[in-house]
Amino acid sequence: MPAAAVSVDSKRLPSPALRRFAWGVLAYFIAVILWGTLVRATGSGAGCGAHWPLCNGTVLQHSPRVDTMIEFTHRITSGISLLSVIGLLVWSLRGTVRGHLARTFAVASVVFTLLEAVLGALLVKLGYTAQSQSPMRPAFLALHLANTLLLLAALTLTAHLLSRTKGYLRGSVRLVAPFGALVAVLVIMVVGITGSLAALGDTLFPASTLGLAIAQDFSATSGWLVRWRWLHPTVALFGGTFLIWLLLRAARNRTHWDNRKLLAWVVGLLAVVYGLGLMDVLLLAPLWIQVVHLLAADTLWASIVVLTARLTLVPETQGTGNRD
Secondary structure, three states: OHHHHHHHHHHOOOHHHOOOOOOOHHHHHHHHHHHHHHHHHHHOOOOOOOOOOOOOEEEOOOOOOOHHHHHHHHHHHHHHHHHHHHHHHHHHHOOOOOEHHHHHHHHHHHHHHHHHHHHHHHHHHHHOOOOOOOOOHHHHHHHHHHHHHHHHHHHHHHHHHHHHOOEEEOOOOEEEOHHHHOOOOOOOHEEEEEHHHHHHHHHHHHOHHHHHHHHHHOOOOHHHHHHOOOHHHHHHHHHHHHHHHHHHHHHHHOOOOHHHHHHHHHHHHHHHHHHHHHHHHOOOOOOOHHHHHHHHHHHHHHHHHHHHHHEEEOOOOOOHHHOO
C-alpha cells in the first residue's frame, strides 16, 4: 500500500485513548452493577426512602445508616456512569469518521443508560425495594435486568467496533446467520433474567439449610418466586447448549479473525460461571458468591457479544476498503 494511503487511513481510525476509554467505561458500568447487587442483597434499596434523585430529601447525609450509605453510593456511581457514557458518545462522534458503526452503539448506550435511570427511579418511587414482596417487583426487576444487559451489549459493541481496523463502517460489513446468533443471545438474556429472579427469591425467602431450601422449592405453600428458582439452572443448561453451538461456529470461522484465544476465554468463563452457580446453591447464596458470580456472568456476556459480533458483522472484503 502506498505510504500516502497508509497515512490517510490511519487518521480515520479512532485514537488508542478513545479505545481505552470505551473499554474503561464498560468496566466501570460492570462495577456499578456489582454494587447494585450489594444494594439488593443487603436490602438497602430503601436506604434513601422514597426520594429520588435526592436521598431522604437532602443531598448531604448527616449520620446516615449503613443501608443509606450503600444506596446513596450506588446513586452517586450511577450518576457518574451517565456522565461517562455521554462523554463516550461525544468523543466517539468527534473521534470517528461518518458512518462508523461505533457511533450507533454509543447513541444506544446513552439511551439504555437513561432508561436504566428511569427504571431505577420507578423501583424506588413505587416501593419495590428492600423487603418488598409486591407481585410487580419481579416484573420490574426482569425489565430492569433486560435493559442492563442491552446496555452492556451496546457498550461492548461500541468498544469492540472502535477497536476494529476493518469492518467498522456502514456498507463495509455483511450480516452472516443473524437469526441463529440472535436466538442464542436472547436465550442467554433469559438465563440472566431468571438468575436475577432466583437471587431475589433467595433474598426475600432465605433458607437456613440446603434441605430446607429444596423443600421450599417444591412446597405448595411457597410463593411462585421460590418455586420457580429451579427455572434458572434449567434455562442455564439450554443457554449453555446455544453457547456451545456458537463456539463451534467460531472454531470453524477464521476468515477475518483468529477466534481461538477468545474461544478459550469464553469456555473458561462458562466453566467458572457454572461452578459459582453450583456453589451459590450449595452454600445458600452468600453475598460474596453472588457478587463474584455476577462479575463472571457479566464478563461472559460481554465476551459473547464480542464473539457474536465477530461472527455476524463480517467485513465485506479484506482489502483496504475495510479500513475506510
